[in-house]
Amino acid sequence: xxxxxxxxxxxxxxxxxxxxxxxxxxxxxxxxxxxxxxxxxxxxxxxxxxxxxxxxxxxxxxxxxxxxxxxxxxxxxxxxxxxxxxxxxxxxxxxxxxxxxxxxxxxxxxxxxxxxxxxxxxxxxxxxxxxxxxxxxxxxxxxxxxxxxxxxxxxxxxxxxxxxxxxxxxxxxxxxxxxxxxxxxxxxxxxxxxxxxxxxxxxxxxxxxxxxxxxxxxxxxxxxxxxxxxxxxxxxxxxxxxxxxxxxxxxxxxxxxxxxxxxxxxxxxxxxxxxxxxxxxxxxxxxxxxxxxxxxxxxxxxxxxxxxxxxxxxxxxxxxxxxxxxxxxxxxxxxxxxxxxxxxxxxxxxxxxxxxxxxxxxxxxxxxxxxxxxxxxxxxxxxxxxxxxxxxxxxxxxxxxxxxxxxxxxxxxxxxxxxxxxxxxxxxxxxxxxxxxxxxxxxxxxxxxxxxxxxxxxxxxxxxxxxxxxxxxxxxxxxx
Numbered sequence: 001x002x003x004x005x006x007x008x009x010x011x012x013x014x015x016x017x018x019x020x021x022x023x024x025x026x027x028x029x030x031x032x033x034x035x036x037x038x039x040x041x042x043x044x045x046x047x048x049x050x051x052x053x054x055x056x057x058x059x060x061x062x063x064x065x066x067x068x069x070x071x072x073x074x075x076x077x078x079x080x081x082x083x084x085x086x087x088x089x090x091x092x093x094x095x096x097x098x099x100x101x102x103x104x105x106x107x108x109x110x111x112x113x114x115x116x117x118x119x120x121x122x123x124x125x126x127x128x129x130x131x132x133x134x135x136x137x138x139x140x141x142x143x144x145x146x147x148x149x150x151x152x153x154x155x156x157x158x159x160x161x162x163x164x165x166x167x168x169x170x171x172x173x174x175x176x177x178x179x180x181x182x183x184x185x186x187x188x189x190x191x192x193x194x195x196x197x198x199x200x201x202x203x204x205x206x207x208x209x210x211x212x213x214x215x216x217x218x219x220x221x222x223x224x225x226x227x228x229x230x231x232x233x234x235x236x237x238x239x240x241x242x243x244x245x246x247x248x249x250x251x252x253x254x255x256x257x258x259x260x261x262x263x264x265x266x267x268x269x270x271x272x273x274x275x276x277x278x279x280x281x282x283x284x285x286x287x288x289x290x291x292x293x294x295x296x297x298x299x300x301x302x303x304x305x306x307x308x309x310x311x312x313x314x315x316x317x318x319x320x321x322x323x324x325x326x327x328x329x330x331x332x333x334x335x336x337x338x339x340x341x342x343x344x345x346x347x348x349x350x351x352x353x354x355x356x357x358x359x360x361x362x363x364x365x366x367x368x369x370x371x372x373x374x375x376x377x378x379x380x381x382x383x384x385x386x387x388x389x390x391x392x393x394x395x396x397x398x399x400x401x402x403x404x405x406x407x408x409x410x411x412x413x414x415x416x417x418x419x420x421x422x423x424x425x426x427x428x429x430x431x432x433x434x435x436x437x438x439x440x441x442x443x444x445x446x447x448x449x450x451x452x453x454x455x456x457x458x459x460x461x462x463x464x465x466x467x468x469x470x471x472x473x474x475x476x477x478x479x480x
Contacts, residue, residue: 020365022304025297026207027120031113037286038109044279045106053258053275063262071258071275075100078253099256102279105286112214119206126199129190130355131166137359141367152371159363160378167193167356193353197312200358204305211298218291235288252284253277311361318348318357321364322376328369329377343384351383 044050051072055064075098101108127134140159146152170193179188189195255276262269311317322344326333334340348357356379364372 020304020362022204022207022301023120023123025300026116026211030293030297031116034109034113034116038106038113041109041279041282041286042106044282045103048278050102050279051275051277053273055273056271067258067260067271067273068275070260071273072103074258074260076256076258076275076277078256099253099277102277102283105279105283109286112217115210115214119203119210122206123199123203126202127196130195130199131169131191132196132355132359133162134196134359134362137162137363138366141363141371146367146371152374156371156375156378159375160382163356163359163379164382167351167353170353170355171350193355196355197358201305201308204301204308208298208301208305211294211301215291215294215298218287218294235291252280252287254280312354312358319344321357321361322348325373325376326380328373329380343387346387347380347383351386352379 051068053064053068053071055067059067077098124135137159140155143151143155146155170191173191174193189198255274257272258275259270259272262271311321319341323333323335326344327335352360360372360376363375
C-alpha cells in the first residue's frame with residue numbers, strides 16, 4: 001500500500017497532448033514503472049535490512065552491526081561455492097568478482113525514469129515555438145462534446161481558421177524570403193513549413209536512442225563482469241531451456257563475501273564474513289524484466305518510426321490519405337478524374353505542406369473518422385476558393401490593361417462625331433459586361449450563368465432596338 005500511495009503522488013500524469021502510443025509507452029508507462037521500482041528498492045534498502053552477515057561468535061552486537069554496515073557501504077565480492085574460499089590474490093581478481101551496483105539501484109532507476117521523460121519535454125518545448133499550437137489543436141480534437149453537431153462544427157471551423165492562418169504565415173515568409181533572426185539564422189527554422197514535423201521526428205529518434213542507451217548502461221555499467229552483448233540473451237535462453245544454473249552465475253548473487261579489518265591490541269586482524277544480499281532477490285527480476293522490456297520497446301519504436309517516415313515522405317501515401325477522406329466528405333470528388341488528382345497534389349504541396357499533412361495525421365490518430373473527414377473537407381473547400389480567387393485575379397490582370405488601352409484609344413472629345421461617340425460607348429459597355437461576366441463566372445452555377453447571359457442578351461436587344469428606330473427615322477427623313 002505504501003508503494004501505491006507514493007505512485008499516486010508522482011507528478012507524472014498522462015495528460016492529453018501531442019502523444020501517440022509509443023510516446024505514452026516511453027514517457028508514461030516506462031517512466032512510472034521505473035519510479036515504482038525505485039520506490040520499492042528504496043523501501044527495502046532504507047526501511048528494511050538489505051544485508052545480513054554471519055560473523056564470528058565472539059563478536060558483540062555492536063561488532064555485528066558494524067560488520068553489516070561496513071559490508072553494505074563497501075563492495076562485496078562473489079566466489080562460487082565450488083571455488084576454494086581464498087581471498088582474491090590481487091586487485092584485478094577482486095575487481096572482477098566485485099559486486100558494486102546494488103547500493104545505487106534507486107538512483108539509477110530514477111535516472112532512467114528522467115531519461116525516458118526527457119524526449120517529451122523536448123517535443124513540448126520546441127513544438128511550442130512554432131505558430132501551430134499543437135496542444136490546443138489536440139484539445140479541440142478530443143473534446144468530449146464533439147458528439148454535439150453544433151460544438152463539433154465550431155471546433156472544426158476554429159481548427160480550419162487556425163491551421164489556415166499558420167500555414168499562410170509560413171508560406172508568406174517563404175515567398176518573401178524573410179529572416180527574422182539575422183545573426184543566429186539557425187533559429188529561423190521555426191518559421192519553416194517542416195519545423196513541427198522535424199521536432200516530432202527528433203523526439204522519435206530521441207526515444208529510440210534513449211532506450212538503446214539504457215540497455216547498454218544496464219549491461220555494461222551495472223554489470224561490469226558480464227558480457228555486455230550477451231547478458232540478456234544468455235539469461236533468457238537459459239530460462240527458456242529450464243536450466244536453473246543462471247542463479248549461480250554471480251551477476252545477482254544472494255551470498256557474497258566481505259573482508260574488513262579490525263584493530264585488536266594494536267594488531268590489525270582481517271576478517272572475512274559471509275553475507276546474504278536480500279536485495280538481489282528483487283534486483284535480478286528487475287534487471288531481467290527491464291532488459292526484455294527495453295528490447296521490445298526498441299523494436300516497437302523503430303517500427304513506428306519507419307511507419308511515420310513512410311507516411312510523411314511518400315507522395316503516394318500522402319495522396320492516398322487525403323483522397324480517401326475527400327471521397328468520404330460531403331463535397332463531390334472523383335479520384336479517377338485527372339484534374340482532381342492535380343488539385344490534390346496542389347492542395348498537399350502548396351496549401352498544406354509537410355506540417356499540414358503531419359498535423360492532419362496526428363489529428364486522425366486522436367479523433368474519430370467523421371471529425372477528421374469534415375476537417376479535411378473544410379480545408380479543401382477553403383483551398384478551392386483561394387485557387388478560384390487567384391485565377392480570377394489573373395484574368396482581371398489580363399483584362400485591365402486592355403480596358404486601359406481601350407479607354408486611351410476611345411477617349412471621347414467634344415468635337416467627336418456622334419457616330420464615333422456611340423461606337424466608343426458601345427465598346428466600353430461591352431468591355432465592362434465582359435469583366436463583370438468573368439468575375440461572376442466563378443461564383444454562380446450553370447443556371448445562374450444562363451440567366452445572366454439571357455439578361456445580357458435582353459439588354460443588348462433593348463439597346464439595339466432604339467438604335468434601329470433612329471436609323472429608320474433618319475432614312476424616312478432623307479427620303480422625304
